[in-house]
Each structure stands twice: as structure tokens, then as C-alpha cells.
Amino acid sequence: MLVKALASGVTPLSGKPVSGFELLPAAVLGQLVAMSVFVALSGWWRHMRRRGTGGRRRIPVVGRETLAAGFFASLIIGTTTMNYTFSGVSILFMLLLMRGGVLVVSPLVDKARKRRVTTSSWVGLCLSLIAVSVALGDVNSYHLTLAAVLSVLIYLVGYMGRFEIMSRVAKSGVLATDRRFFVEEHVAAPVWLALLLAAGALAGQAQLRAGFTTFLGTPVALAAAGIGVAYEVLFVFASLIYLDRREYTWGVPAWAFASLMSGLAASFSLAWMAGLQAPGNAQLLALVFGVGAAAALSYPSAVTWWRVRATGAVCRVLFVCGGNTSRSPMAEVIAWAQAAEAGVAYAFRFSSAGVATTRPGDPMAPDARSALAELGLDRVPGPGNPRLHRSRPVTPELCRDSSVIYCMTRAHRHGVIAMAPEAEGRTLCLDPRCDIPNPEGQSPEVYSRCARHIQRSVRVRLGELLRSDLLAAHRRAAAPGCGR
Helix, strand or coil, rough: HHHHHHCCCCCCCCCCCCCHHHHHHHHHHHHHHHHHHHHHHCCHHHHHHEEEECCCCEECCCCCHHHHHHHHHHHCCCCCCCCCCCCCCCCCCCCCCCHHHHHHHHHHHHHHHHCCCCCHHHHHHHHHHHHHHHHHHHHHCCCHHHHHHHHHHHHHHHCCCCCCCHHHHHCCHHHHHHHHHHHHHHHHHHHHHHHHHHHHHHHCCCHHHHCCCHHHHHHHHHHHHHHHHHHHHHHHHHHHHHHCCHHHHHHEEEEEHHHHHHHHHHHHHHHHHHHHCCHHHHHHHHHHHHHHHHHHHHHHHHHHHHHHHHHHCCCEEEEEEECCCCHHHHHHHHHHHHHHHCCCCEEEEEEEEEEECCCCCCCHHHHHHHHHHHCCCCCCHHCCHHHHHCCCCCHHHHHHHEEEEEEEEEHHHHHHHHHHHHHHHHHHCCCCCCCCCCCCCCCCCHHHHHHHHEEEEEEEEHHHHHHHHHHHHHHHHCCCCCCC
């Protein structure tokens, strides 16, 4: 809304339209500031890889692939802003062109990466494409220039490049990996855009040159910087959706629907406040299909949530090791994080205990917490917070109340079965191929290897539980039998 208002000259700050090239330098400066504040306050800069300098100090750096992803993201940022400045087209119309293109791209990327697409995602995608097609019924009301078409094409190229890299190096469900990609791409993207705009200004583009010089001294420049601050919010919001471990065919329609709703609000606000052209009836009808797409995407999670709420039953998962200060509490924290990433945390209750706990109430071992910190899990909120852990022994009651019990070693499994013979069928080794050795008393590197081993194993076991008759277990409200 802010871009369109400035580009149309309907703000009190400027009585004449401002070109997109003039707006972009101030906008990217605003995003650079907002990005720096977000990365600093969130603490996510700690996920960046480090490189040593001449002394011992190691500084955060951006990896080669995330640097390339940041370049493609900069194309998206720049063209998104430009697309709202073209005369003869509405905010919602340009949104539909851009989002429609990305909707088509998303299943192609999923297919190329051999990622499974669920039925609800296909339904959401089809409804979203219908929404775009219906909205384009107003195409005769607008005039698309060659510059606008080229800008949309560059925007789509940016998404194809970004998604391809993201699929290879992130979107894994591993929180530390995804956070590293997010923050490194996040840092690189506005820097790339600033460099590209500066190169254009030095090459002689008059409006860009004015954007870096005379325009920055005008009152409008502050409003233009606000565009960058708003885009920073959008960048965080959209990137976290794309990094969800689910397929792009799920994430893109989810993001597109939210975007279209905000575009509708912006369009009507400008029509009411400044007399700009309001969206046509076809575009409003398109939003009905957009609501249907959002419902389809939400259906699986909504059904699971409702069934859990209706029965009050959850899948109770118990992790068991020896002293309950390293391996099993790390597994508990990792499981909470992975369930939250998958959007199914409400369907589970994770806990841990030890078959050889001699001092109940001990906190998690410091090296175990450090290993979790390397995975980005040192500040998990809620029940998965490693700072809240206190050791406790396995009891027959704990075994009886657990839906499934995962042990770190075969010896631990035998100990649990000896204590609770009725739990034998649902007492398993976390890694069925081998024991997960005890890192106690060893180097931090051993703890790190142990944490990664547990992380891989938990991911496999959680996937098994989600593919098992979990929902039927919820409907029966019966704890035993889940994940056998």
C-alpha cells in the first residue's frame, strides 16, 4: 500500500508520483537497518558459520550457496517493490501475476527434488490456480507494459533459483541447518540488492542515481525507508514458511493466500483514502477460491488437532538411557523441536528417564546442553527447554502410561522390560541398527556426534509414528499400541 501510494503521488509528503527506481535505494537502506535489528535481537546470527581472522577471533560469514540464494532473493525483493509502482495496474492484479507464477513453479521444484506432495496440497494448489485464473478476468481493465512483464519474469527467475538452492542445503527439518540458511540468506539478500542498485546508478541510470542522492534528502525518503522495514517483516514471514519441511506445494499456497488477503486490504484502503481504482468483482471472487485453498491446506492439521482435543489423548513417548542426564534428555529436547517443526507437537508428550538414575533431580550435563546449542536447540521454549530438565528414574508407572518407549541401548531395553514386562511390545531401541553409546566423561566432540546420532534417529522414529495408526489411537484414546 505504501509503495503504490508513493508511486501514485497520493500522499501528503509528495504531490507528484515517485518512480520505483527512486524509491528502491531508500527502501533497501530501510530493510538493511531492520534486518540488522532483527538478526541482533533474535540472536539468530549465532547460527551463521564462522571463519577465523589473523588472531583467535572468529567472525560470522555467509556460505557460498547461501550467498547465491541471497542473490536470487535480492531479485525478488527488488522486483516486488517495482511491480507495485507501475501505472495502469492494481496492487491485487500484480499480486495475482506474481503469486500465480510461483504457484506454478512450486510443484515443478517438488517434482525435481522428488518430494512427496500430499492430496491436500494438490487441492490447495488447484484452488489457488483457479483463484488466479478467475481474477485475471479483469485483465482488460489494466495495461501491462513491457517493463512490468520483464519485472514479473525476473521475479519468477529469482524464486526458481532460490527454491532450487534452498531444497539442496536446507528445508530439512533440522532446526540448526534451516536457521543457518535463513540467517545467512537474510543477511546477504539486502546487501546484494544495494550493490546491484549502486551498480545501476554508477552505470548511469538517472533515477537510481537520484534515489541515492537528492531523493534521500526529501521527506518522502523516510516513507520509502518504511517500505524496506515492511518488506523485512514479509521476508521473515515468507522465508520461515518456505523452510517448513513440508513440500513447496503446501507452503506456496499458504503464503499466497496470506499475501492476497493483505493485498485486498491494501487495495480497498487506497480506494477509500485516495480514490485509486478498487479491485474488480473477478478479483473478489478469486478470494473465495483462495479461502478454499487455505481450508484444504489446513485440513490435515485441523483434523488431527480436533481429534486430539475431542479424545484428550496424545501419543506419549518416553526416552530412556542410563542416568537421564545426557542421551535421553537430548532425545526429548530434539523430539519436541522436530514435532514443533512438523506442526504436530499438540499430538505428542515427550519425556525421559533413566534405568540407572542414582541422584534424581540432576540437571542436564553441560556438554549435552552445548551439543544441543550446536543444533540450535539451546533455547527451545516450553516443555522442550533443556534448562528445565531434571533427571528421574524409570518406573513401572511411567512405562505403563507411555505409548512407546525408545531406549538408547539394548541393555536399557532389557532393563525396561524386566521392570515392566507388559511394555515389551512397545519398548524399542531408538536406533534399531546399533546402540547409541554413552558420551559421559568424554570430549565435547563426542557429545556433538552423539547429539547428531540421536537427531537422525528421532527424525526416523517420529516419521514412523506419524505414518502409523496414530490418529486411530487418538480416536480410541488408548495409550498402548502407538508406533509398534
